[in-house]
Amino acid sequence: MTTDQAPTVPPTDRGRRTREAIVDAAAGLMEARGIGATGLGDVLRVSGTGKSQLYHYFRGKRELVLAVIDRQLEKVLAAQPALGEGVGGGPGDEVRAWASSIYELQRDGGGPFACPLGVLSGQVDADPGWREHQAAAFAQWERRIAALLVRGQREGSVDPSRDAGEMAVAVLAALQGGLMLARVHRDLHVLALALDAAVDHVRPRPG
Amino acid sequence: MTTDQAPTVPPTDRGRRTREAIVDAAAGLMEARGIGATGLGDVLRVSGTGKSQLYHYFRGKRELVLAVIDRQLEKVLAAQPALGEGVGGGPGDEVRAWASSIYELQRDGGGPFACPLGVLSGQVDADPGWREHQAAAFAQWERRIAALLVRGQREGSVDPSRDAGEMAVAVLAALQGGLMLARVHRDLHVLALALDAAVDHVRPRPG
Numbered sequence: 001m002t003t004d005q006a007p008t009v010p011p012t013d014r015g016r017r018t019r020e021a022i023v024d025a026a027a028g029l030m031e032a033r034g035i036g037a038t039g040l041g042d043v044l045r046v047s048g049t050g051k052s053q054l055y056h057y058f059r060g061k062r063e064l065v066l067a068v069i070d071r072q073l074e075k076v077l078a079a080q081p082a083l084g085e086g087v088g089g090g091p092g093d094e095v096r097a098w099a100s101s102i103y104e105l106q107r108d109g110g111g112p113f114a115c116p117l118g119v120l121s122g123q124v125d126a127d128p129g130w131r132e133h134q135a136a137a138f139a140q141w142e143r144r145i146a147a148l149l150v151r152g153q154r155e156g157s158v159d160p161s162r163d164a165g166e167m168a169v170a171v172l173a174a175l176q177g178g179l180m181l182a183r184v185h186r187d188l189h190v191l192a193l194a195l196d197a198a199v200d201h202v203r204p205r206p207g
Numbered sequence: 208m209t210t211d212q213a214p215t216v217p218p219t220d221r222g223r224r225t226r227e228a229i230v231d232a233a234a235g236l237m238e239a240r241g242i243g244a245t246g247l248g249d250v251l252r253v254s255g256t257g258k259s260q261l262y263h264y265f266r267g268k269r270e271l272v273l274a275v276i277d278r279q280l281e282k283v284l285a286a287q288p289a290l291g292e293g294v295g296g297g298p299g300d301e302v303r304a305w306a307s308s309i310y311e312l313q314r315d316g317g318g319p320f321a322c323p324l325g326v327l328s329g330q331v332d333a334d335p336g337w338r339e340h341q342a343a344a345f346a347q348w349e350r351r352i353a354a355l356l357v358r359g360q361r362e363g364s365v366d367p368s369r370d371a372g373e374m375a376v377a378v379l380a381a382l383q384g385g386l387m388l389a390r391v392h393r394d395l396h397v398l399a400l401a402l403d404a405a406v407d408h409v410r411p412r413p414g
Contacts, residue, residue, distance in 0.1 A: 034330055036244030114329055121387050122326040123241055135392050166400050169388065170381070173401035177384030180328050181376065184342050193373050194380035201404040206413050 010057065019057045019067075021047045027068045031116060035065060035123040035130075066133050069124075072116040073137040079105060083144040093157045094148055095171075095202060099195040102175065103188070112182035112191060115175075117141070142168045149202060159204045167202050174198035217264065226264045226274075228254045234275045238323060242272060242330040242337075273340050276331075279323040280344040286312060290351040300364045301355055302378075302409060306402040309382065310395070319389035319398060322382075324348070349375045356409060366411045374409050381405035 010016050025047035029038040040061055044051060058064045077083060082098040106112055117137055124130040146168035152158030158167070178194025217223050232254035236245040247268055251261060265271045284290060289305040313319055324344055331337040353375035359365030365374070385401025 033333070034241035034243040036241040114332075118387065119329040121391050122321055122329060124391070125321075126240070131391065131393075138388060138391055169397050170385075170400045170404035173384035173388050173397065174377070174381050174404065175384065176387055177380030177382065177401075178377075180325065180383055180387075181345060181380050184328050184331070184338065184345055186338075186342070190376050190380070193377045194384075197377035197381065197408040198404070201408055 015057075018049055018053055022049055022054055022057060022064070023067045023071050026064050027071050027116070030065070030068055030123075031072075031114070031119055035120065036126065040064075062127060062129065065124075065127070065130050069117070069120065069130070069133045069137050072120065073140060075116045076141060077144065080144075083141075083148060092155070093152070094155065095152045095157060096199055098148055099199050103192055103195060106179075106182075106191060107188055112179065112186065112188050114183045115179045118176045118179060138172070142172055145171055152202065156204070158202045161204075162202075170201060171198045174201070222264075225256055225260055229256055229261055229264060229271070230274045230278050233271050234278050234323070237272070237275055237330075238279075238321070238326055242327065243333065247271070269334060269336065272331075272334070272337050276324070276327065276337070276340045276344050279327065280347060282323045283348060284351065287351075290348075290355055299362070300359070301362065302359045302364060303406055305355055306406050310399055310402060313386075313389075313398060314395055319386065319393065319395050321390045322386045325383045325386060345379070349379055352378055359409065363411070365409045368411075369409075377408060378405045381408070 010019055022043060026038065026043045029042055029046060040051075040054065043064070044054060047054075054064075058067065080098065080102065082094065082101055117134070121134060124134040142165070146164040149158050149164040149167050149171070153160040153164065158164075174194045174197055178191045178198075181194070182188055182191040217226055229250060233245065233250045236249055236253060247258075247261065250271070251258060254261075261271075265274065287305065287309065289301065289308055324341070328341060331341040349372070353371040356365050356371040356374050356378070360367040360371065365371075381401045381404055385398045385405075388401070389395055389397040
């Protein structure tokens with residue numbers, strides 16, 4: 001599947017900082033108000049950059065949203081080091097450890113918070129390029145979870161007879177739905193229930 | 208928990224139709240563009256009603272969103288007759304039947320479609336009254352699922368040793384996350400995986 005590309009990172013430090021300020025401002029506004037309600041004028045005001053700078057890095061809002069999706073995926077993966085490439089972990093239950101780390105991050109930070117990526121999902125339908133870019137971002141996250149599940153299959157905590165990629169999709173669905181309902185109810189216990197169900201789902205089945 | 212009340216239904220047929228046209232237009236726009244990007248002017252244009260009519264039924268956008276949330280819950284419950292009060296069903300697997308009916312509705316209608324209620328979740332944070340109303344709507348849906356699970360406990364298809372209310376939250380989380388990811392990926396198989404995991408989660412556990 002081809003997806004639109006967000007523009008490449010500018011070569012100078014100053015350029016990179018300017019571009020980052022624009023993307024950060026746009027991400028914050030789009031998370032809080034929605035993509036549709038965020039105009040380029042708002043992004044300029046919040047980022048403190050000028051119109052010519054914004055148009056130097058982005059052809060317009062269409063392209064800026066792609067960069068916001070990339071940024072949101074970066075945030076998500078940075079907050080989940082257990083999904084990092086080559087993070088072996090000690091012997092034990094890696095899937096449970098990953099699920100617990102998500103719960104603790106939310107609890108310690110004063111959550112429930114919405115998922116930075118998931119919160120945009122209802123809104124990317126407005127543009128096929130946005131929707132494909134969002135799908136590619138979720139696919140990347142799913143591959144990381146699948147790799148975690150494969151490690152779990154090796155250590156014996158995950159059912160080796162089932163497809164790790166398919167289980168990863170169900171696990172991410174539980175996490176997304178759990179975060180969304182926890183946020184609406186303002187109740188982290190909802191997230192715990194959803195994550196427990198996901199971890200339970202991937203366990204080896206007796207018999 | 209107290210929540211803001213959407214205004215009561217008008218007494219005349221004509222009034223009821225006008226109010227419904229306004230709520231339908233608002234619901235369609237808010238589903239497609241987001242709450243933040245939907246102005247009352249758009250609602251008037253799409254519904255073909257006048258400003259004075261809208262303000263007769265709603266004090267403003269704040270109140271209109273509450274009525275939209277009610278309407279979205281109505282749509283959801285109407286599409287899931289297996290959750291109806293007093294739907295006994297024959298002997299069998301009611302939870303599986305419910306999950307299958309959701310999948311088939313999406314498949315036969317040309318889905319994946321977003322959940323009419325879930326799609327608003329990221330946006331109700333803008334107003335505490337909206338968020339509480341959304342939470343109450345989800346709580347009503349959860350109670351219906353819990354009742355279904357209790358029937359499953361009686362028929363032996365659902366683990367009788369676990370709390371039906373807590374399982375219902377995990378099931379709804381799986382459904383919400385599954386719908387959201389299926390919609391982003393344009394792939395109904397994602398919904399099937401999430402629903403299978405949910406049905407699997409509530410099964411009696413051997414041993």
